[in-house]
Amino acid sequence: MTTTATGTVTYREAIRAALRDALQRDERVFLMGEDVGRYGGCFAVSKGLLDEFGPERIRDTPLSESAFVGAGIGAALGGMRPIVEIMTVNFSLLALDQIMNNAATILHMSGGQLNVPLVIRMTTGAGRQLAAQHSHSLEGWFAHIPGLRILAPATVDDARGMLWPALEDPDPVLIFEHGTLYNSSGVLSEGEGDRSVDIEHAVVRRAGSDVSVITYGGTLDKSLQAAEVLAGEGVDVEVLDLRSLRPLDTDAILGSVARTRRAVVVDEGWRSGGISAEISARITEGAFYELDAPVSRVCTAEVPIPYAKHLEDAALPQVATIAAAVREVVRADG
Amino acid sequence: MTTTATGTVTYREAIRAALRDALQRDERVFLMGEDVGRYGGCFAVSKGLLDEFGPERIRDTPLSESAFVGAGIGAALGGMRPIVEIMTVNFSLLALDQIMNNAATILHMSGGQLNVPLVIRMTTGAGRQLAAQHSHSLEGWFAHIPGLRILAPATVDDARGMLWPALEDPDPVLIFEHGTLYNSSGVLSEGEGDRSVDIEHAVVRRAGSDVSVITYGGTLDKSLQAAEVLAGEGVDVEVLDLRSLRPLDTDAILGSVARTRRAVVVDEGWRSGGISAEISARITEGAFYELDAPVSRVCTAEVPIPYAKHLEDAALPQVATIAAAVREVVRADG
Amino acid sequence: MSENQEHDLHLLHEMVRIRRFEERCIELYSATKIRGFLHLYIGEEAVAVGVMQALGPDDAVVATYREHGHALARGVPAGSIMAEMFGKVEGCSHGRGGSMHLFDASRRFYGGNAIVGGGLPVAVGLALADAMQHRPRVTVCFFGEGAVAEGEFHESMNLAALWKLPVVFCCENNLYAMGTALSRSESETDVALKAASFEMPAWSVDGMDVEAVERAAVSAVDAVRGGGGPHFLELRTYRFRAHSMYDPELYRAKEEVDRWKERDPIPAFIDVMRARDELGSGTVDGIEAAVAAEIDDAVAFAEAGTDEPVEDLTRFVTSRRA
Amino acid sequence: MSENQEHDLHLLHEMVRIRRFEERCIELYSATKIRGFLHLYIGEEAVAVGVMQALGPDDAVVATYREHGHALARGVPAGSIMAEMFGKVEGCSHGRGGSMHLFDASRRFYGGNAIVGGGLPVAVGLALADAMQHRPRVTVCFFGEGAVAEGEFHESMNLAALWKLPVVFCCENNLYAMGTALSRSESETDVALKAASFEMPAWSVDGMDVEAVERAAVSAVDAVRGGGGPHFLELRTYRFRAHSMYDPELYRAKEEVDRWKERDPIPAFIDVMRARDELGSGTVDGIEAAVAAEIDDAVAFAEAGTDEPVEDLTRFVTSRRA
């Protein structure tokens, strides 16, 4: 596909177009990570970019997550606009020192002298039978860290349009791409040039009046499907796509809950201490007296992700479990 | 001090006594970490143990957090009972891959064949003007990870009595010692032998009827002080010490809230996505209809910890901010 | 039959087992019986088979996500491995781990680690436990040359050498880490030389020659068991297949693969045995037949396996529910 | 006065500045004007002073938590450093960083990193930016010998060498990492040899001889600037004081410290200058007086500094509020 592609594209193609577009517009931009070049990207996202932009700007790295993430920080300080790809979130643990102790703190430690315009992309999520070490969903966990912006594109428009504003952000931005979305496709909205999208605000993907389902990324589609099911039962579900996990768009969350007076928060992280807990707490703090029912959460079971398909399915939020949680919240009465 | 010390001891001495006791009772136990031996421990906790137990069992390691934490995992699999000291939580980020992808998952990935009886101790917290890279409070963040037990001793009895039950746990246990507590002292309760304490349950440190302040570790004392202040104003505060952050003693939390119908959660982690959010969410889920006011949180401001004392103080939960939050919750009416 | 001949037949049989087992895995993957990531060892069989000959039952093995061969050569039953990849309770990891996480405590087979470099510190710790308990055991740790760039490699090598622990580090140098050639990941491409910089004895070995691998492994294991501290083996081999089932192999030329296939360890060793007159007319066919039967049984065992009840989802998170 | 003499006087002046500055810091720490961790460079002054002579204004410096000397030698004003340690807005990091986090963007002084080894990847990245933008700049990265055991050291060395980046790695080998002697942290105690295993030119230098350090730094920096790829310098030095203000120094004998103090770089260089007849009767006293005045001014500047308003607590978290 080309940079100006319109019509139906896959999530993978949308990200590739965004990368190509950024590489074409700003010579300070380069992509660095494991197998982004000759291999074509572990998930074929960067396929073809090496031929177009060469090995300097499509830079294969050794298996050294800490060093190449830290090198991204240094390159950003040195005037470049690096896009560092960590193949999957599971390996980002090896780079957490650089992310938390350097990327997120240098602006502060230097008293505002040195900002770090770095973008880090990584695949996140479960659902492909990759088992305990390859199925983490940690984007909500990263959202705990001040100094970072955390984005989670769930649509082809966001996959296409979040990269450029992320690169324009003077501070570090982490973009989490859910592994099950790469092959999904959608119609790219008409749009000119960079097709930048607003990365500050959540978006209502489906308006509804009975209950708010608040989610993002890999669980957006499941939530929309659940909403369809419930529509058939006469329950009118609003689905809010957070899009940004840090900062959280609290106004949009409270606005939706103010309309529906009921909320179910859905995410693929482990339940305890996940982002859904934060959202539940904020709703309690901001809309307690408007609530007709306690905020409910649908998250991943507190277990390392099992390999066996039926167990993995049971561990993750599913259309049925989301629908069940919504029914309960609607039935409940304050 | 000796293993059977009673009377007033410092938190540091209590931990040292617990270490000595464990090393004496079980030859499989050994302590490994940076400067635990010849230096005497960065915070003098293990001072004297090298002379008593020798360099095999009081093992100085190179600066290699990932390797010596991983070696602790392997040694545990090999029949030892390692106590790995990560000098401070700030450096634990370098070992997160081993902690999350191995220690917490091997039991599961092996289908129950291989458990990891490992204890990891680390200093946590701010309050000593150590600035952005040396002031993290991540124990609540670690509590997100299934497969780990997370303990936070706040008293000399817990400092003395949590280690042995942690060593008896067949699975990995992380013990977080707040840096400001080492010099604090208290009267060790009378007790025989290992002085083990119950690590499964929270404890009410101060009974009260008007509002529950739920906290642990470094903010327990501040919460108790706030309770004293409020007592003078006629507000009867109950203070619950969680002690274990994973698993959380939900029954104790809901039990206290059922009595007081109001809750303020206090912890030293950054507010967004901290353990207080999880506790707030659980209270909402379990006691929504009993609440007379929304659950409130007092956490650390969302900023890397500044060096300047007045700014660091302003960033952290303090007696005054805790008291103010309690007053607001008591004033509020559902 | 002479002991030597018996042993050679054993080596051949083991390599053929691994080869045919994985060939069957490919079919079963296409048939969607096996899912997730599947990393094949085809072409590298001589390494696992050769090294395992040097180990006793009390020794330990730590491997990677490309570990079918190591598990089979270590004696983990083919049926329990296949059942694992089918996600069945009868699997060697109860169906929780899959292809990348084969475990067998009874054989001291410590997995099955899918984080590149992640197994090295654990191997060092297993060796530390043996050293502290004065047990004459050796821990063998397998990893690819791509892991050499990871900090965990550096920290583990130093710790093992500093503490003189009984570990044999077996670096399977198949020249690529996914699509990244060694020359694009290391400033010093002689990995044995790198290892030597930790003051650790390190040799390079032809990983396509099962006997050379066995000889090197035996000397290394003996030296380690004798208190010689950790040793490092670079096993020069090649991956005949794609990195995993999703790899278009854009990064290497078919000719290069073909050249290495001419050094296929199985035909190569058959030639050696022929020259030694150790193979009767039907011997190889006999081995193939035995292996085929074993694999058929393994597949049947896996097919007949049971799914774990969904109610047990949160088992094995803590020992209380294990 | 000859150029040589002028230069020697400059070197001496710089070393004395650092020494006296830190001696004052000790007093101010006892007076609780300075808080947090305070790591003194006393004894190691020749290293920072010698290396900085090789750098131009466009070059970059990355240092550790023991960086007062590096900051001063790089030209960061003593007043702004002192104000930083007082936690004042006038500090070089606005009072947000303290002793361990001195920054000065205008002098390309990139801190001030309190995670051992944490600065190395950043230095590699700064060099990568220069290489990609074809700027003839060099990045110098200081770290202690204790950092050599960290995975971040290994990964950074390899990346810099693999990509031939313009970095000079300056390992300040003062023989101890807190209380851990090099021999207890490295299986190979020759750190220059370790560095060479990355295919990187590496030399060991007497870090107590400011001229030897300068010579080595100049050749390394010139070679790097000339496109020779990264270089490594092991600077053999010694920490005269405790690791930080809380260190009882149980791990080393007073005699050892005394022996090293006989090699104190300042008196040693004074002797050299005397022998060269470069010191008049009052010269040293003149330097001491000038330095004392500078430090008095620095302290006065810090004392007169302002506290940041508490309302600004959450500044500098994102650039929107910087």
Ligand SMILES: Cc1ncc(C[n+]2csc(CCOP(=O)(O)OP(=O)(O)O)c2C)c(N)n1
């Ligand atoms: C820490 C980490 N980073 C990246 C990956 C993704 N990955 C899986 S295998 C692999 C290549 C490893 O190459 P090598 O170590 O040579 O082993 P080989 O696959 O060749 O046997 C990569 C990059 C991973 N699993 N772990």
Ligand SMILES: Cc1ncc(C[n+]2csc(CCOP(=O)(O)OP(=O)(O)O)c2C)c(N)n1
């Ligand atoms: C990753 C990490 N681990 C541990 C520490 C605690 N610590 C601070 S300085 C130090 C010793 C470092 O020694 P070395 O690198 O030789 O530098 P030196 O202090 O001798 O200048 C240690 C262990 C740290 N700051 N960072």
Ligand SMILES: [Mg+2]
């Ligand atoms: Mg390889």
Ligand SMILES: [Mg+2]
């Ligand atoms: Mg040192």
